[in-house]
Amino acid sequence: xxxxxxxxxxxxxxxxxxxxxxxxxxxxxxxxxxxxxxxxxxxxxxxxxxxxxxxxxxxxxxxxxxxxxxxxxxxxxxxxxxxxxxxxxxxxxxxxxxxxxxxxxxxxxxxxxxxxxxxxxxxxxxxxxxxxxxxxxxxxxxxxxxxxxxxx
Amino acid sequence: xxxxxxxxxxxxxxxxxxxxxxxxxxxxxxxxxxxxxxxxxxxxxxxxxxxxxxxxxxxxxxxxxxxxxxxxxxxxxxxxxxxxxxxxxxxxxxxxxxxxxxxxxxxxxxxxxxxxxxxxxxxxxxxxxxxxxxxxxxxxxxxxxxxxxxxx
Numbered sequence: 001x002x003x004x005x006x007x008x009x010x011x012x013x014x015x016x017x018x019x020x021x022x023x024x025x026x027x028x029x030x031x032x033x034x035x036x037x038x039x040x041x042x043x044x045x046x047x048x049x050x051x052x053x054x055x056x057x058x059x060x061x062x063x064x065x066x067x068x069x070x071x072x073x074x075x076x077x078x079x080x081x082x083x084x085x086x087x088x089x090x091x092x093x094x095x096x097x098x099x100x101x102x103x104x105x106x107x108x109x110x111x112x113x114x115x116x117x118x119x120x121x122x123x124x125x126x127x128x129x130x131x132x133x134x135x136x137x138x139x140x141x142x143x144x145x146x147x148x149x150x151x152x
Numbered sequence: 153x154x155x156x157x158x159x160x161x162x163x164x165x166x167x168x169x170x171x172x173x174x175x176x177x178x179x180x181x182x183x184x185x186x187x188x189x190x191x192x193x194x195x196x197x198x199x200x201x202x203x204x205x206x207x208x209x210x211x212x213x214x215x216x217x218x219x220x221x222x223x224x225x226x227x228x229x230x231x232x233x234x235x236x237x238x239x240x241x242x243x244x245x246x247x248x249x250x251x252x253x254x255x256x257x258x259x260x261x262x263x264x265x266x267x268x269x270x271x272x273x274x275x276x277x278x279x280x281x282x283x284x285x286x287x288x289x290x291x292x293x294x295x296x297x298x299x300x301x302x303x304x
Contacts, residue, residue: 054238055227055231055238055239056223056224056227056239056241057224057227057228057231057239061221061224064220064221064224065217065220068216068217068220069213069216071208072208072209072213072216075207075208075209076209079207079209086206086207086244086245086246086249087207087208087209088242088243088244088245088246089208089242089243089244090240090241090242090243090244090268091240091241091242092238092240092241092242092268093238093240094238094240094258094265094266094267094268095266097238106246113246114246114247115246115270116242116244116246116268116270116271118267118268118270118271119268119270119271120272
C-alpha cells in the first residue's frame with residue numbers, strides 16, 4: 001500500500017482543500033461529513049478526507065478503517081432515519097481527485113432509480129416525497145454526529 | 153449497526169447467490185474477487201461478499217474491515233500493474249442487492265472518463281489501449297491473489 005499522505009497535505013486548486021464541499025454536518029481531525037445539494041437526491045452525504053489524498057490506498061490501514069467506519073456511521077443513520085430502499089456508496093474522484101465517499105440514500109421513486117445517480121434519468125422527480133425525506137434529515141444528522149463522535 | 157447476516161445466507165433468484173458473477177480470481181471463506189466483462193473497461197473487478205447481504209452495514213465491524221481490506225488489495229494490485237489514472241470504488245446494488253464492490257481502473261482515454269462508468273459515453277473506445285491494459289491483468293491478478301491470501 002502507498003504511504004500515508006501527511007495530515008496537513010493540501011493541493012492547489014482543489015475544491016475539497018479550499019472548502020468544506022457542502023453543508024458541514026460533522027468535522028473530525030481526519031475527516032468531515034457534509035450534506036450535498038444534488039437535485040433529486042434529498043439525502044446525499046459525503047465523507048471527505050481532510051488531507052489531500054487521491055486514492056483509498058493512499059491512506060494507511062488504520063486511516064482506511066477510520067474512514068470506512070465513518071461511511072458506515074452515515075449509512076446507518078440514513079437507514080435508521082430515512083428508510084431508503086438502498087444505500088449507494090462510491091469513491092470515484094475522476095473530476096476531484098481528493099478522497100470523498102458519496103453516501104446516498106436511494107428510493108424506488110427517485111429520478112434515477114435503479115440506475116446510478118450519474119446515469120440517465122428514469123422518471124420525473126417527486127417533490128413531495130423529496131420533502132418528506134428532507135424533513136427527516138435533522139434527526140438523521142444528529143444520529144450521524146453522535147455515531148461519528150464515538151469514532152473520533 | 154444491523155445484525156450480521158448468517159454466513160450461509162442465500163436469497164432466491166439472486167445472481168450473486170447462484171453464481172460467481174464473473175471470472176473467479178480468488179475465493180476466500182467470506183468473499184470472492186471476480187473479473188467482470190464490461191465493454192470499454194478492461195480492468196474492472198468486483199469484490200463480492202459470499203453471503204447474501206444487501207448493505208455494507210449489514211456486515212459487522214470485523215467483516216466490514218475484512219471486506220474493505222480486500223477492496224484495498226484489489227485497488228493496490230491494479231495501481232501497481234495497470235497504472236490507472238484513477239481508481240473508482242462503488243457499492244450500489246440497486247439492481248442486484250447483494251453486497252459487491254466495483255473496483256474499476258479508469259483511464260483518461262477510456263470511453264466514459266471523467267464521467268462514471270454508468271454515465272454517458274464521452275468518446276469512442278480505444279481498442280489498442282484496452283489491449284495493452286488487458287495484457288497486464290495476469291500479473292495484476294497474481295498480485296491481487298497474493299495480497300488477498302494474506303488477509304484470509
